[in-house]
Amino acid sequence: MATISKLSNPSSASSLPLSSSSKIRSFPPVCYIGFHGPTAFLSKVASSSLSLRNTRSLLGALTVKCSQSTGNGSPVKRTSLHDLYEREGQSPWYDNLCRPVTDLIPLIESGVRGVTSNPAIFQKAISSSNAYNDQFRELVQSGKDIEASYWELVIKDIQDACKLFEPIYDQTDGGDGYVSVEVSPRLADDTKETVEAARWLHKVVDCPNVYIKIPATAPCIPSIKEVISLGISVNVTLIFSLARYEAVIDAYLDGLEASGLNDLSRVTSVASFFVSRVDTLIDKMLEKIGTPEALDLRGKAAVAQAALAYKLYQKKFSGPRWEALVKKGAKKQRVLWASTSVKNPAYPDTLYVDPLIGPDTVSTMPDQALQAFIDHGNVGRTIDSNVSEAEGIYSALEKLGIDWSYVGTQLELEGVDAFKKSFDSLLDTLQEKANSLKLVSM
DSSP states (O other): OOOOOOOSOHHHHTTOOOOTTSOOOOOSSOOOBOOSSOOHHHHHHHTSSOOBOOOOOOOSOOOOOOOSSOOOOOOOOSOHHHHHHHHHOEEEEEOOOOSOGGGHHHHHHHTOOOBOOOHHHHHHHHHTOSTTHHHHHHHHHTTOOHHHHHHHHHHHHHHHHHHHHHHHHHHTTTSSOOEEEEOOGGGTTOHHHHHHHHHHHHHHHOOTTEEEEEEOOGGGHHHHHHHHHTTOOEEEEEEOSHHHHHHHHHHHHHHHHHSOOSOOTTOOEEEEEEOHHHHHHHHHHHHHHOOHHHHHTTTTHHHHHHHHHHHHHHHHTSSHHHHHHHTTTOOOOEEEEEOOSOSSTTSOTTTTTGGGOOTTEEEEEOHHHHHHHHHHOOOSOOTTTTHHHHHHHHHHHHHTTOOHHHHHHHHHHHHHHHHHHHHHHHHHHHHHHHHHTTOOOO
8 A cells, every 4th residue: 555655845846856858866855655566657666766665554535635835645556447447448547737746656556547737727736835936936036927937837747747657658658648738728719829839838848748738629620630740649628519529530630641750659649528517508508498308318418428429439530541540550539538527416426437438538537536436436338338328318408409519619618718717817826926925026
């Protein structure tokens, strides 16, 4: 079993001296970890200066908390996350990132195989923690402006996390072990600038297992094609409808074909299909309709649409066009289930994990969903177990007046707006922090 004790020097721990070309290197604090059984990942960590020792088992849920001063970890052991990947071919990822990144170690041992981040996650991490203060102070004192300093903070977290997941990336020959970082949400309507931002992020992060996140807005669909054609791996985010999802798949295929590369094996992608937010909006619409039939469909729309998305995935990644790309080493653009936390407390807390299990997929889970699935989730292929029922629910909702196109457009607008607000709020917080430290003037 494993626990992570309090770090002796949290500020140092939050600044792991990692580079894109080195393995995990030494750093001052001692992080005591005990693991249940040897693994390839443990052997990688053992090569660093992390002090490892066996510790007694402690009770508590597996979670990572962004604290003011120290990292914390809880016991880890073989979990249902391992079964999820080994038996069903679905990769469990963690939808959160904060300092110190060493907090990710027990999660990796528990079966987590990748990390996703977004502007809202970084807004929470940076604004609620002192772990970023030292680096931020140095950046501003060196003449960096607030936004440039923000990106330096983010890039360091992404690089440090990439090094932790690199063993998984290596073991799977580039099939897993990715860490995602999103371009500025201010660029969601700018095709050209999104491409430039993606190129810049890919270059400065300089890690083979980084995914550059690009939103699936209409202006960014051409951006996705171009970025893929440049050989940059992409996490396409904020997908809410089947029509937009098909456009995303086509952009990936078009990008691979336009790349001119003879070896496509290192250009990969995931398509992040959001689920819980779909039910949040459609449930409100069904409640307004108010008929027994409408009310009976609450909490069913998101999973039904996701099942049809997987059916579309299977269709698009088959046939002559795809087989021609496979001959050049192309990998499928896996569908990733995002927004898996349950917003309605009346629903089962694994509602957006249990029914969406299938091969060659990813499920990224925040703390709530991750803990719930480890505790009582069911491992078994479910995503295509009853496609006809999913089609029936989808059609029934249309007959009740639910416009799927409107739902997708509205949720996309809300998603982009939420990320923009988080981004702007964080920049304001950093400006206030700089002012309080008397580093810069308004």
